[in-house]
Amino acid sequence: MCEANAYFLKEGGEEELVFENVDRIIPREDGILMEDIFGKKKIFRARIKEMALVDHKIFLEAI
Amino acid sequence: MRIAVVDGQGGGIGRHITIKLREELDPEVEILALGTNAAATVAMLKAGANEGATGERAIIYNAPRVDAITGSVAIILADAMLGEVTPAVAAAIAASPARKFLLPINKAGVEIIGVTPEPLPHLIDALARRLKTFCEGGCRRDV
Numbered sequence: 001m002c003e004a005n006a007y008f009l010k011e012g013g014e015e016e017l018v019f020e021n022v023d024r025i026i027p028r029e030d031g032i033l034m035e036d037i038f039g040k041k042k043i044f045r046a047r048i049k050e051m052a053l054v055d056h057k058i059f060l061e062a063i
Numbered sequence: 064m065r066i067a068v069v070d071g072q073g074g075g076i077g078r079h080i081t082i083k084l085r086e087e088l089d090p091e092v093e094i095l096a097l098g099t100n101a102a103a104t105v106a107m108l109k110a111g112a113n114e115g116a117t118g119e120r121a122i123i124y125n126a127p128r129v130d131a132i133t134g135s136v137a138i139i140l141a142d143a144m145l146g147e148v149t150p151a152v153a154a155a156i157a158a159s160p161a162r163k164f165l166l167p168i169n170k171a172g173v174e175i176i177g178v179t180p181e182p183l184p185h186l187i188d189a190l191a192r193r194l195k196t197f198c199e200g201g202c203r204r205d206v
Contacts, residue, residue, distance in 0.1 A: 002180035002181060002182055003182055003183060021168075023075070023183075037075065037076065037168070037183050038072060038073075038075065038076065038144075038170060039072050039073030039074070039075040040072075
């Protein structure tokens with residue numbers, strides 16, 4: 001599969017994979033809701049820092 | 064010509080498949096939605112399936128009574144989809160004489176070697192093209 005994956009960017013630039021095969025991203029007041037292609041949903045208290053779509057990567061940072 | 068679309072959990076993949084098949088295939092081709100749960104069946108029915116049935120017994124009953132079965136590869140993996148694909152469901156689909164057209168996506172830890180990773184919409188486009196060829200060829204084994 002080659003949908004986008006979501007990563008938290010840690011100090012030092014390390015990427016921590018937190019959610020795979022992202023289908024939808026829905027902004028909410030308390031963060032963002034992500035849903036994968038299988039229908040699994042997860043809320044992250046985070047905002048999008050960067051989307052590198054050619055690389056299929058979504059970088060998040062905690063709020 | 065009857066094609067069964069099998070899915071579980073929220074039915075998202077089955078819904079996408081059904082929408083595409085309904086767009087691409089002749090209206091005379093019947094799409095049978097087989098969900099491991101009611102939510103999945105409803106999602107596929109809303110997407111344009113002609114009929115729907117839910118649960119292990121429905122899948123076991125219908126698997127040998129269609130010309131083709133489609134879904135993700137998880138539908139032939141026992142205990143896939145958080146356990147919704149029971150061993151009996153997986154066995155019934157695998158043993159069905161219908162041709163199986165499966166997408167190489169699953170969360171069951173199964174990797175299919177030789178498959179180039181593609182986004183889901185591309186996989187579904189390829190599936191629709193293949194099924195169209197299969198239908199137009201009269202569902203023969205050599206098509």
